[in-house]
Amino acid sequence: MQRRELLKRTAMAATAFAISRDAFAGLFDDKIKQLPLNEKIIRIGSNENPHGPSALAKKAMIDAVASSNRYPWDVTTKLRERIGELFKLNKDNVVIGAGSSELLGVTATWAALQKGTAIAPDPTFRLWIPAAKRVGLPVNLIPLTENKVTDLPKMQAAVDATTRLIYICNPNNPTGSIIPAKELEAFIKNTPAHIIILLDEAYTEFSDEPSMAHLVNTHPNLVIAKTFSKVYGLAGARVGYVLAHADTAKQLADLQPWANAGASAVSLAGALATMEDKSFIPYCKAENEKAKKIFYYLLSEHGLRYIPSYTSFVYFDATRYHKDLKTVLEKSNIFGARTFEEGTKWLRLSMGTVEEMRAVAKALNEG
Numbered sequence: 001m002q003r004r005e006l007l008k009r010t011a012m013a014a015t016a017f018a019i020s021r022d023a024f025a026g027l028f029d030d031k032i033k034q035l036p037l038n039e040k041i042i043r044i045g046s047n048e049n050p051h052g053p054s055a056l057a058k059k060a061m062i063d064a065v066a067s068s069n070r071y072p073w074d075v076t077t078k079l080r081e082r083i084g085e086l087f088k089l090n091k092d093n094v095v096i097g098a099g100s101s102e103l104l105g106v107t108a109t110w111a112a113l114q115k116g117t118a119i120a121p122d123p124t125f126r127l128w129i130p131a132a133k134r135v136g137l138p139v140n141l142i143p144l145t146e147n148k149v150t151d152l153p154k155m156q157a158a159v160d161a162t163t164r165l166i167y168i169c170n171p172n173n174p175t176g177s178i179i180p181a182k183e184l185e186a187f188i189k190n191t192p193a194h195i196i197i198l199l200d201e202a203y204t205e206f207s208d209e210p211s212m213a214h215l216v217n218t219h220p221n222l223v224i225a226k227t228f229s230k231v232y233g234l235a236g237a238r239v240g241y242v243l244a245h246a247d248t249a250k251q252l253a254d255l256q257p258w259a260n261a262g263a264s265a266v267s268l269a270g271a272l273a274t275m276e277d278k279s280f281i282p283y284c285k286a287e288n289e290k291a292k293k294i295f296y297y298l299l300s301e302h303g304l305r306y307i308p309s310y311t312s313f314v315y316f317d318a319t320r321y322h323k324d325l326k327t328v329l330e331k332s333n334i335f336g337a338r339t340f341e342e343g344t345k346w347l348r349l350s351m352g353t354v355e356e357m358r359a360v361a362k363a364l365n366e367g
């Protein structure tokens, strides 16, 4: 075979492989999308908060409907100030988006404009990657360690002259594992200033590990993505934000069409109110711990290996379960067990309410 033909075929095979991996990453059981919001169905596939929205958020959203003929300048500013205060930063360090997904996309576009490549762990939260590739940001995936933790030394070793962005999800989705704060902080400090570190902290609130927000003012290359979709229980409202150095925040905001292009007035009011609900977060965290305990016990009873989770979901190996675990759950109207590693039986299940997790236990024990 001619050398040129060989190169062409290799490139085609690599592209096909990349496409199949992306299709796999984006794969969301269509069954779940079509399910009615019906109490008889247990939906534990998207790491949604089974307890939210909080009572204060619901009231604020209902009240905000009356003024939704106006653009939400005022509430956007208030929310940025309030988030800034929470992290001992100020509003210029905060950019709001319609969910953190929007801002992961904006940050990837910013890196693509600098004509570079990205590095991300595998598996991780990959829904932003196909769009990033389409705008010209190739992404090099680095496998997790054997214990399913983000492999920082391997990611560091993968950095080359083209690297413009490193994505880290901490705690990691889908594995629930965490990089200890000291290691992560050292990694951020050692990364060259021209490489954007996109740190996704969608689940930090479920653990007692600190945010890396205290580093944004000294590290303009650090972009921290956070969301109201998880512990705050507002996934459907679509509000997320990034924390970054004021100069970085401005560059990211400049890639949004304009200040009011994202989250709605109603959603922003819900986000602002949920931050004042002092009992809601502790309640959700405590219930999540109870749900995880029930599930860990169940997995241990069945001899199934799991990764201790710092989040609201659990990653486990279903190889030793005597039947197809996903099918057994679905027969009991429990939807959400999902695969993220092709060719393995590792599954992720989001934690539901205590009652829902008891139903999971019953289904798997009787399955």
Ligand SMILES: Cc1ncc(COP(=O)(O)O)c(C=O)c1O
Binding pocket: 046, 047, 098, 099, 100, 101, 102, 125, 169, 173, 200, 202, 203, 226, 227, 228, 229, 235, 238, 239, 240
């Ligand atoms: C790690 C991670 N980042 C970001 C998101 C997106 O969240 P949002 O609803 O804010 O777009 C998710 C949602 O599941 C997630 O798991």
